[in-house]
Amino acid sequence: MNITQIEENVRSLLNSMSSGDMEQSDFIYELLLAYGHRKQSVTRLRSGERNLSAKDNSPRHDEIIWKRHLYFKQVEGDALHTEIDQMRKEKLVTTNKIRFVIVTNFDQLLAVDTKTSDSLDINLNELPKQFDFFLPWAGMEKAVYQGENPADIKAAEKMAKLFDLIKGDNFDESNKDDTEALHNLNVFLTRLLFCFFAEDTEIFADNQFSRAIESHTKDDGSDLPDYLNRLFSVLNTADGYRGELPDYLASFPYVNGGLFADDILSPVFSAKARRMLIECGSELDWSDINPDIFGSMIQAVVHPDQRGGMGMHYTSVSNIMKVIEPLFLNDFYEELEKVENSATKLHKLQQRLGEIKIFDPACGSGNFLIIAYKELRKLEMEVLKRLQELYDEKQDLKSGVMAQVIQPFSVIKLSQFYGIELDDFAHEVAILSLWLAEHQMNVEFKTEFGEVLPSLPLQKGGSIICANATRIEWTDVCSNKGEIYILGNPPYLGHSLQSKDQKNDIEFVFQGTSNYKKQDYISCWFYKAAYFINKESSFSFVTTNSLCQGAQVEILWPKLYEAGVEIGFAHKSFKWSNNARRNAGVICSIIGMRHSADKVKRIYYQGVSVIVGNINSYLVDSLDTIVVKATRPISDLPKMTSGNKPLDGGYLVLSPEEKECLLEEAPNASKFVRRFIGSSEYIRGNERWCLWISDDERLDAESIDQLKRRFDKVREVRLNGGNNARNKADSPHKFEFANEPDKSQIIVPRVSSERREYIPVGYLDNNVVIADSAQVLFDPDPYVFSLINSKMHMVWVDVTAGRLKSDYRYSSQYSYHTFPVPTLSESDKNELKISAMNILSARANYPEKTLAKLYDPNEMPKGLRAAHEENDRIVDSIYRKKEFINDDERLAVLFELYKKMTGGQNA
Incomplete structure (x- = not known):
């Protein structure tokens, strides 16, 4: 549910109350529904089953206590402030982790957000204007989003300067084919990023990495590479195998997980680079870094031009959610709602979450994988919260399930996340970012449950492969057995913008098929995904909307349908914007596909979701008909x-000034001058003119020196052109294609x-x-x-x-x-x-x-x-x-x- 819908829901609720169509006793339940709470859950609350203040689970509407959500009271008269002060101090608010304490007499409404300590004191009819106060009920925190996180910006800019210094001192730009050296430099940078993050998030001791460098290396940076080589070796060595180490190294924990496994020599450091390295650690708070954003920002500053035209840019979380919610997340939440009263089924749902695979075959620096990981961890926490509630309510639990509820642990692993990425540095950052996201989610998990698996040593950080996704067999990266969700934002490039290598990629993917050469580059991903997925799997890609328009439909979609897939959901055309400084403004669609099945199909457009009977290649609820071009x-x-094509080098077409000059010098040329109108001239009223001369008029026209000079120039242009142009060189007085009506014409x-x-x-x-x-x-x-x-x-x-x-x-x-x-x-x-x-x-x-x-x-x-x-x-x-x-x-x-x-x- 988006913010606009919520605001409208709250407004409608207040209108229903004021018109008498809704009872006061229904107010709080309708308010919860307005923010997207599940109807089944609210019904149970209304019946008293979920209301902790109700006796014997009988209905009670004047006082409602719903664990984690709210403590609500209806009061008489003007005692609202006294009442809410008493309520917020009650022990049940803490023990039940109540988010909102609310009182109302239906003239005024008071509320307290226990997490932020924000308060609300308004006339009830002002609630639509203040609806954002309760947005956490809809999963949206109230912090105003200001584009990029300032911490991300500052860190990215600082790291970019450091990387430039290191690269300048160590990497020979004239030898750009030295891929091993550049790869080693990329790995080194990701190690630094991890260490900075670790010392600010309690993985290492506070500021441990930066302090150690400052205290144990020379100011000129000459011994820094040796120190880092030794430190990285220590981070890759388990405690029982370290031998005798000085305290400043022995105090670092064992990290491993592959990040420090390879024996890569650290680069040379100047005094300036050493100083900047220390500043990156000591002056920045890396705990505020968002791994889903930061990876793309770092990737962009390291390779500012490398992938700009291939759709690789920081993607906002809200846009990523447009892909993953209808692809799998909404279905999982619906399943949670269905089984929320059965501990056994809840446990099975959690186990299922630990077995699915998420695969992004154009993963960039990992945005989609990171958000998918975070959302699945949040969903799993909801499952475990409900299991705990069932345990607290002393419902029938099997002993095996009970033990797991008492000590909940996450079963979701990074090894369930797969990716392919062409760019080496982006692929390294994706692996790192997944680790950082895992740690952040572990912190959230510990806050909620008090238990969490240790952060170190790192586990396998996702199966992210550096390769060309159009050439590699996807099954070599991710098995296509089991429940798999493929997602992402692959590169989209029209035929005229593709490099020779990309054209060859298309030919490789579509070998054995016909009519593929004009396809958009992204069609490779759609085609491979269509033949990769099984009956339990589905895929969803962001694509330029041209894939569902005109010629692209005729070329690509029959090939997809031959694989036995159908469109399960689609977001119709919208601007794929993001919060990067150079905001991408491509018009995109999102298409989700699966094997043909008797399942609900949805079209999303301008924030509205509609269930439809069918979604065709044009993203329309209609027949699966493909429009074939017709001559x-x-x-x-x-x-x-x-219309008429001059092919003249500009010598048969006249600006208003050129026309006036010509007629001033040669008034008898006026009979050969006509108004020349194209799309822009017709729509915007711009003025252009042209010379329009038939074969019968040629000699007459050539007798005018000003015209003959123009014809000579046209002939020269055409003789220097291709075959079509040279064929027209003998008639330089005429357009390449010249047609005219007898009486009238329609311009489109x-x-x-x-x-x-x-x-x-x-x-x-x-x-x-x-x-x-x-x-x-x-x-x-x-x-x-x-x-x-x-x-x-x-x-x-x-x-x-x-x-x-x-x-x-x-x-x-x-x-x-x-x-x-x-x-x-x-x-x-x-x-x-x-x-x-x-x-x-x-x-x-x-x-x-x-x-x-x-x-x-x-x-x-x-x-x-x-x-x-x-x-x-x-x-x-x-x-x-x-x-x-x-x-x-x-x-x-x-x-x-x-x-x-x-x-x-x-x-």
Whole structure:
């Protein structure tokens, strides 16, 4: 449940009370539900079963004590402050770990957060404005998130400077192929990071590592490598095998776990590097570091440009949760709710948590794995809390289970987490970050239960492999037996942006298949995952939304369906933003896939989750139909072509200034000059002109020196171009592709803002030359203008067009030629023609406004909007008489009609 939903829930609750639709006795229960508490749990609380103040488990609504959650009282009159002061001092608040103490007389409400000591004193009707006070009930602490954690920023910047110094003194930039030396440097840095973290989090003694360096090495840094080599050897040696050591080394604990296992010599240190090393430890509080964030920040400062275009950046926790919640976490919490009264089943659930596998085959510095690990540990703690409650309530427990409840331990291990990462340093940081996350969760576990397994020696830190995920067999990293959840944010790159190696990767993955060369790079991960998972497993990746639009659907999705998988959930297009300084703003989708099964399917969009019957390749609740590009319309519509392409080096196209200069020098050239309009010129009102000369007019035009000089330049440009250009060198007076209407033409911009409700399609006369940055319909009937200006067409464009960032990239082959239109009667065409004229007339009322202004959703004139809404009504009625409730219904009708008209282009 997101914050917006919670706020609305609280507002609705107060409205229900004020209108009399809700009894006061229901208030606290509805408030708990508003924050996402499970209905089953609240029902038990209402019945008295969970209310510790109720006698014989009978209902009681004036006083409620719910372990870990709240201590609530209804009071009469004005004694609220006295009452809450007494309540917060009661021993039961501590023994039951009560989070919120609350009193109300239904005019005022007072509350205390026992964890933060914050208090709330408001009129009850102000609660919607103060709803964030109780956000911990929804699993959200109230600390205001300020982007990156300042501790992470400071540590990353300090470590970057230290790394630059060490690298400059030890690594030869001219020999970048020395991968072993660079790998050793990466491992060394991760060891330093661990030591800094350890001395501030009670793994080592306080400031032990930094103090030891400062006290036992020379100021000039000359003996520091030998000291670190010896120290790292000690950290890799168990206590019984150390022999005689000086106290300053013997006092360090045995760490192992693989981090200090390899015999890697420490680099040379200058005096400045030694001083900065000590400052990194002594001046920074590493206990505040967030391993899920810090790893990416460190990776970014070490390789600032290496992975910037491949989707590797710090990903916010909220975005990661969009992947892992529907993939597995929500199901586990539902299972917890079902079995929460059975100790045996709770124990089985915990054992299951200790056996699942989490696999990220493009793990970067480990963000997704770390958050998945933390969330599973939190879930396990909820299981153990409930087991303890059952024990406390003296319910029927088998002796074996009882012993485990008395002394709870986590069964979740880092060895259940698997990853593949191409970058060596990121792979090292991922391993380290998982260790740090494990320690932090152990601290939380100990706070809650008072017991925890020792932090040292480190256990196996996850199976994170440095390799190319497109080339390695995934089963060599993670067995595909058992319950496995594959997740992550693999690199996405369109065909034109891929390196030669990446194109070869695609060819390697898709060998034996056809039509794969234009695929996005991320398709490799989808394809391999589809053939990797078993019936118990599923996968979910963040992907650029282009994978579910236009040509990519036709190329990739049939291959996925052949593997027997289906889409189980999807987040429709949203901006994949993060809190890094260079905020990534890619428009993404999240797709979760599994083997076909009779399970609930959900589509998430703008914070709302909807259960649907099916999710097709376009992330729409409709048939599994794939739209195949068409060179001619499948409906009774005229063919759409591209505009006119100059291929002129700029010599046939004129700016307004060039046009004026030309006509001033050669007035008789005016008959060869026409308005030149592409997408930008049409939408934004920019002005360009061009020379438009037929073969019959060539000699006349060449007699004008200013034009002949331009033609000579065009010829030169084309002779120096490719084969197509050279073939056109003999006609330098003409565009490469030159088409014009007899009377009129419709211009359809290739690129249009996604903010607009309609692409600004327009009518132009035959004196205008339309550029190839737009699409053209020559001499069309006016009813076509009405059809492609409709909402019906726009919802089709939304799923079939490509994207340029978030803007529509209109395609004649996918969006127009495939647009299914029912057979139109003459009456239909006449009504559509009148509607088209009404739209054009409404535009004409605002000659001073560009189409960009007219179609800005915040500035669209009422008359123009009314004309479009009437046009939508007319077009909708052609498809069906019953009014459409939403765009999803329109799409369902369109996909059904498309299937019928094409003979069934099934997935």
